Amino acid sequence: MNAWVITDGKIGTEKQCLALAEALGLDVSVKRIAASFPWTHLPLLCGLT
Secondary structure (H helix, E strand, O other), X not given: OEEEEEEOOOHHHHXXXXXXXXXXXXXXXXXXXXXXXXXXXXXXHOOOO
């Protein structure tokens, strides 16, 4: 079975996702994306900063 790991390139998050996919026996394709609005502003909009 195939799986995508969609990440913003943060190494810790990516490694966790890859380890999970490996534990599940999945074939993985890593897709690195750059976050854009509204995702970059979400903490601010939620009052978390």
